[in-house]
Amino acid sequence: MTSSPNDLIKFLRRxxxxxxxxxxxxxxxxxxxxxxxxxxxxxxxxxxPTEIIVVRDLEVRQKLNAVGASTAARAALVLxxxxxxxxxxxxxxxxxxxxLAERLQLAAAAHGLGSGITTLKGDGPxxxxxxxxxxxxxxxxxxxxxxxxDQAAIKAKPKRPEPRKPMSDFAHFEKY
Amino acid sequence: MTSSPNDLIKFLRRxxxxxxxxxxxxxxxxxxxxxxxxxxxxxxxxxxPTEIIVVRDLEVRQKLNAVGASTAARAALVLxxxxxxxxxxxxxxxxxxxxLAERLQLAAAAHGLGSGITTLKGDGPxxxxxxxxxxxxxxxxxxxxxxxxDQAAIKAKPKRPEPRKPMSDFAHFEKY
Numbered sequence: 001m002t003s004s005p006n007d008l009i010k011f012l013r014r015x016x017x018x019x020x021x022x023x024x025x026x027x028x029x030x031x032x033x034x035x036x037x038x039x040x041x042x043x044x045x046x047x048x049p050t051e052i053i054v055v056r057d058l059e060v061r062q063k064l065n066a067v068g069a070s071t072a073a074r075a076a077l078v079l080x081x082x083x084x085x086x087x088x089x090x091x092x093x094x095x096x097x098x099x100l101a102e103r104l105q106l107a108a109a110a111h112g113l114g115s116g117i118t119t120l121k122g123d124g125p126x127x128x129x130x131x132x133x134x135x136x137x138x139x140x141x142x143x144x145x146x147x148x149x150d151q152a153a154i155k156a157k158p159k160r161p162e163p164r165k166p167m168s169d170f171a172h173f174e175k176y
Numbered sequence: 177m178t179s180s181p182n183d184l185i186k187f188l189r190r191x192x193x194x195x196x197x198x199x200x201x202x203x204x205x206x207x208x209x210x211x212x213x214x215x216x217x218x219x220x221x222x223x224x225p226t227e228i229i230v231v232r233d234l235e236v237r238q239k240l241n242a243v244g245a246s247t248a249a250r251a252a253l254v255l256x257x258x259x260x261x262x263x264x265x266x267x268x269x270x271x272x273x274x275x276l277a278e279r280l281q282l283a284a285a286a287h288g289l290g291s292g293i294t295t296l297k298g299d300g301p302x303x304x305x306x307x308x309x310x311x312x313x314x315x316x317x318x319x320x321x322x323x324x325x326d327q328a329a330i331k332a333k334p335k336r337p338e339p340r341k342p343m344s345d346f347a348h349f350e351k352y
């Protein structure tokens with residue numbers, strides 16, 4: 001079976017950030033797929049600057065949570081993205097990190113899992129490096145929480161609309 | 177019909193950069209879907225810093241091609257990404273640009289179209305701003321070429337493998 005364009009477009013359009021997770025684990029096969037999709041994500045000049053640390057340990061996730069990864073403690077696991085920290089290629093590293101983060105979230109969604117991108121704040125990157133044994137020169141900022149979305153908790157919350165600007169403010173034709 | 181996890185994972189894993197395009201146009205309905213998927217792409221704090229300029233005009237694409245957007249002249253159209261150019265939020269703008277670029281490529285692939293990310297080089301951003309009427313303070317760097325992949329041209333080229341590093345160099349568990 002192959003998916004229709006319409007199915008795939010719907011799948012892509014519907015990705016939303018998940019902030020509430022059940023206590024269910026992420027199945028091993030789903031995690032393997034997420035990592036494989038991540039490994040195949042493109043990068044500038046195919047330099048593949050990104051690496052991932054999968055963290056399930058609750059104590060470590062709680063410590064990441066405390067420094068900005070605001071859903072890390074509630075998720076089943078987090079994916080911490082690491083890049084080389086090459087100052088001359090800073091912009092490219094951040095851009096490639098964005099490509100990867102998007103693809104990881106979609107891979108989680110392909111398995112019906114929820115995910116959300118969070119950002120380490122303040123001394124969060126240093127805390128993460130110490131906790132996870134990441135060399136000091138590396139860059140770490142982005143932590144993706146992954147788990148089973150807690151639909152009951154999501155529904156119980158006051159509705160949090162995530163509106164988007166109108167198409168006319170987003171897309172222009174031929175001229176800005 | 178809904179797609180199986182396996183179908184979606186295959187779809188995500190198989191995205192590859194396309195550098196050769198036929199002269200076929202991008203159907204309007206496919207472009208509309210690509211832009212709609214782009215509009216719904218997430219961003220830090222839902223600030224939606226990105227905008228897109230769709231450029232079909234060949235002369236303009238040739239000029240963008242000359243300053244780094246290396247497949248712009250061959251594609252059916254290009255999507256030029258614009259962000260506010262807020263220095264204090266530079267890292268977030270670049271990251272969000274990466275999220276968007278990835279999703280746009282996947283939306284093109286959903287319609288069977290090829291795409292490739294190119295980067296304006298040297299004075300390319302200034303050239304693009306002048307050509308497209310983009311205010312000077314804005315940031316522009318990334319140009320995505322979209323069109324029908326020219327399979328004959330791709331096959332005729334010496335095979336260009338795009339290997340990926342082994343999983344053990346990409347994913348780590350609990351510790352770096």
